Amino acid sequence: MQAIYPTWQVPTNIHAFTTTRTGGVSQAPFESFNLGDHVGDEKSAVKINRTLLVEKFHLPHLPLFLTQTHSTKVIRLPYSGDNIEADAVYTNQPNQVCAVMTADCLPVLFTSKEGIEVAAAHAGWRGLCDGILEETVKCFHTNPQNITAWLGPAIGPKAFQVSKEVIEQFMQFDRLAEDAFQPDPSEKGKYLGNLYQIAIQRLNKLGITEISGGEYCTFYEKERFFSYRREGKTGRMASVIWFE
Numbered sequence: 001m002q003a004i005y006p007t008w009q010v011p012t013n014i015h016a017f018t019t020t021r022t023g024g025v026s027q028a029p030f031e032s033f034n035l036g037d038h039v040g041d042e043k044s045a046v047k048i049n050r051t052l053l054v055e056k057f058h059l060p061h062l063p064l065f066l067t068q069t070h071s072t073k074v075i076r077l078p079y080s081g082d083n084i085e086a087d088a089v090y091t092n093q094p095n096q097v098c099a100v101m102t103a104d105c106l107p108v109l110f111t112s113k114e115g116i117e118v119a120a121a122h123a124g125w126r127g128l129c130d131g132i133l134e135e136t137v138k139c140f141h142t143n144p145q146n147i148t149a150w151l152g153p154a155i156g157p158k159a160f161q162v163s164k165e166v167i168e169q170f171m172q173f174d175r176l177a178e179d180a181f182q183p184d185p186s187e188k189g190k191y192l193g194n195l196y197q198i199a200i201q202r203l204n205k206l207g208i209t210e211i212s213g214g215e216y217c218t219f220y221e222k223e224r225f226f227s228y229r230r231e232g233k234t235g236r237m238a239s240v241i242w243f244e
Helices: 043-056 125-130 132-138 164-173 175-180 195-206
Strands: 014-019 074-077 088-091 098-102 106-112 118-123 147-151 181-183 191-193 210-213 237-243
Touching (some): 014 106, 074 132, 088 098, 088 132, 098 106, 098 118, 106 132, 106 195, 106 237, 118 132, 118 237, 125 132, 125 164, 125 195, 147 195, 164 175, 164 191, 175 181, 175 195, 195 210
Parallel strands (some): 074 088
Antiparallel strands (some): 014 237, 088 118, 098 237, 106 147, 181 191
């Protein structure tokens, strides 16, 4: 069973990765390691896949799977509430698994350099624009300069087509965001956006400079990743982090 692991310098008690689409039991168009139970896949297949996630990757327990709505809400673990609508999860407790699901949106994993605080954020363009990364970082007790971030697999800058209106929304928060968009040579009036670049801009502005990842494209790497833009009806990967 394959996974994508961060290339970052963090304490050895930190465990983090993003799953790929292979190694599970789901049938087309969710083949095969789909972890989302809201996409139309057989519930029994998703349950098996989630069990495999825990067993094959040696998780301390099954993660809390959020109901993601492109919001800026962050849940803190351990969590005892009923409302799991959120787009990020944070903990400063050992063996509490933070997880978000994606299929083009940007997953961002965070850890303090001491290895005693971690978080995972689901940054679709709306959440990224509205401040999900900023809200996640607010949960940390340590200074932002003491946080390391990894940008997991997302839709890449050659595939993320947007309208001028999307660019204008980002520029309301940061004029530098315009640098992350280029005219799409294949369609007049459309632009190609770089979610990785925008995330780095936002994190740098917070004082986070130790950032890695950002080299994959879920849209073009069909054998490895689910992509909502490419397939419409498809599965979800999970990006996971916890500390011992």
